[in-house]
Each structure stands twice: as structure tokens, then as C-alpha cells.
Amino acid sequence: MNQISPLAYIHPEAKLGENNVIGPFCYIDKDTVIGDNNVMQNSVTINTGARIGNGNEIFPGASISTKPQDLKFKGEITTCEIGDNNSIRENVTISRGTASKGCTKVGSHNLLMENMHIAHDCVIGNGCIIGNSTKFAGEVVVDDFAIISAAVLCHQFCHIGSYVMIQGGCRFSQDIPPFIIAGKEPTRYCGINLVGLRRRGFSNELINNIHDAYRLLYSKGLVKEGIQEIRAQLPQSKEIDYIIDFVEKSQRGIIR
Numbered sequence: 227m228n229q230i231s232p233l234a235y236i237h238p239e240a241k242l243g244e245n246n247v248i249g250p251f252c253y254i255d256k257d258t259v260i261g262d263n264n265v266m267q268n269s270v271t272i273n274t275g276a277r278i279g280n281g282n283e284i285f286p287g288a289s290i291s292t293k294p295q296d297l298k299f300k301g302e303i304t305t306c307e308i309g310d311n312n313s314i315r316e317n318v319t320i321s322r323g324t325a326s327k328g329c330t331k332v333g334s335h336n337l338l339m340e341n342m343h344i345a346h347d348c349v350i351g352n353g354c355i356i357g358n359s360t361k362f363a364g365e366v367v368v369d370d371f372a373i374i375s376a377a378v379l380c381h382q383f384c385h386i387g388s389y390v391m392i393q394g395g396c397r398f399s400q401d402i403p404p405f406i407i408a409g410k411e412p413t414r415y416c417g418i419n420l421v422g423l424r425r426r427g428f429s430n431e432l433i434n435n436i437h438d439a440y441r442l443l444y445s446k447g448l449v450k451e452g453i454q455e456i457r458a459q460l461p462q463s464k465e466i467d468y469i470i471d472f473v474e475k476s477q478r479g480i481i482r
Contacts, residue, residue: 231268240272243280257303258291261310275303275322279310279334287317291330294321294346296364302328309334309352321346326365339376357394369404373422387472389426391419401476404468405436414481415444435460439469444482449473 228242233250236242240254243262248254254272261280269286272278276291284290291306293299304323308314311334318338323329324346332344333352342356345364350356354368357376364382368374372386375394380386387404398413405423407416418437428436438460443452453470460466473480 273306273322275305277305277307279308281311282308282314283312284314285316285318285340288314289319290314291322292319294324294364296324296346298326299324299346304328304330304346306330306332308332309336312336312338314338315340317341318343320344323347324364333370345382351388371422371426381478384478385472385476388468389419389422391422398481400478401472401480403440403472403476403480405465406440408481415440432463432465435463436465436469439466443469443473449480 228246230248231250234248234252236254237256239256240258242260245263246260247265249266249268251269252266255274257274258272258276260278263281264278265283267286270284271289273291290308302325306320306322307329309332312332315338317340320332321330327347330344330346330348332350335352336350336354338356339358341358342360344350344362347365348362349367351368351370353371355373357374359376360374360378362380366380366382366384368386369388371388372390374392377395378392379397381399385401387402389405390402391407392402393409396409396413402408405418407419409416418440423433439456442455442459446452446455453473456466456470
């Protein structure tokens, strides 16, 4: 049975699962689907197009599936998909998609800290930590287990790799490849995320191979030459293949 405050508004067409807690002054619009065991504290807004999984906790002032801040948006039917067991803190805003992709996606087990923003058509992976007041422009992709500190500004269409650590206050318009620390001004490569990789159980041998991959990549004037050296000198693994694939597919170029 759901626990719904008499001071909350739920549209008759909204679909709710079981054992949800919906606090006072929450607003849940039509064309919304909410799973089981979610907690919505007071003053949460769930807009049209929201698809929310199970076990999420959403804090006061958060607004999910907001109308995109994109002048090309013409009212088309789009969605915002939220996975399971996320903590979405105060005043977080997440826009729904546009005609470009049709959907904004946030995975599971993420911590989205106070006042951060995820724009239209972004794709956020699983297990990410995103700091206070960080802002993602449209169609940004963040892979699993990224840690992004507070007040980071990310240009549209950027790609952020898995297991990265991004220093607070960074602003960037290029892709940030996996397993690294990015920081300083302008934002650049500051070494591999050694502590983070060890905490995630990466072996010393694998960490050394990742370190060597970036040494080879950044020691060459051209990215293509660096990739050739990585393939020639390092043993193949899914992590090394991920680095190569990420860099080769980068549309905005990687930070240096």
C-alpha cells in the first residue's frame, strides 16, 4: 500500500506501483510511471514523461522529467527514465528528451547531489557520484562509476568515461577518457585515478597497463600514433580495448 500525503497531487492517469511514500506538496503529472518502494519527500515534482524504477529516494525541490531547455523542442512526446536505488538530492532537475533521442536516461545506484542538472537526452550510467551544482548540457554521456565533483560545467555532446575523477569547478568541452583524473584550468589529464581503481578491485598489473596506455597515448603528437603504440606494446584486455574504442570514437576530441 502506498503512503500518500493528503497534501500531494497525483494525476488520475499516473501509474504507481506499491509501497511508495509520497510526501506533502508533491506533484505527479499524467503520463508518469512509478515503480515500487520509492520515497518522495515533500515538494517533489514528477512531470509528464517520467518513468521511475524502484527504491529511489527523491528529496525536496527535485523536478524530474522537466520540459527541455531547448528551443528546438516543439512539445513532442518524450520520456525521462530513472533506474533503481538512486539518491536524488534537493533541487536536482532532470529534463526529458527531445526529438533528437527521445529520452533522457539515468541508470541505477547513482548519487545526484543538491542542485545539479541533467539536460535533455543525456545518458547517465550506474554507480556515479555527481556533485553539488554540477551541470550537464544536452546529450552528454556519462559511463558507469564516474565521480564528478561539485560545480563542474560540461558542454553538450561530451562523453565522460568510466571510473574517472573530475576535480571540482572544472569546465570542459572535450571528452574525458576512462580511468583518469581530470582537473586544473584548462581541464586536462592529471594521471590515472589510482585510488579509485584500487577501491574498485583493479589489480596492480592492470593499473600499470592502464597507466602505460595513457603514457603512450599522451606522449605522441597524434592520437592515432598513440593508439598504434598501445596496440603494439600492451597486452589486450577489455580495459585497454575500452580506452582505444573510447578515443577512436570521440567526436569532440579528448582532453590532453
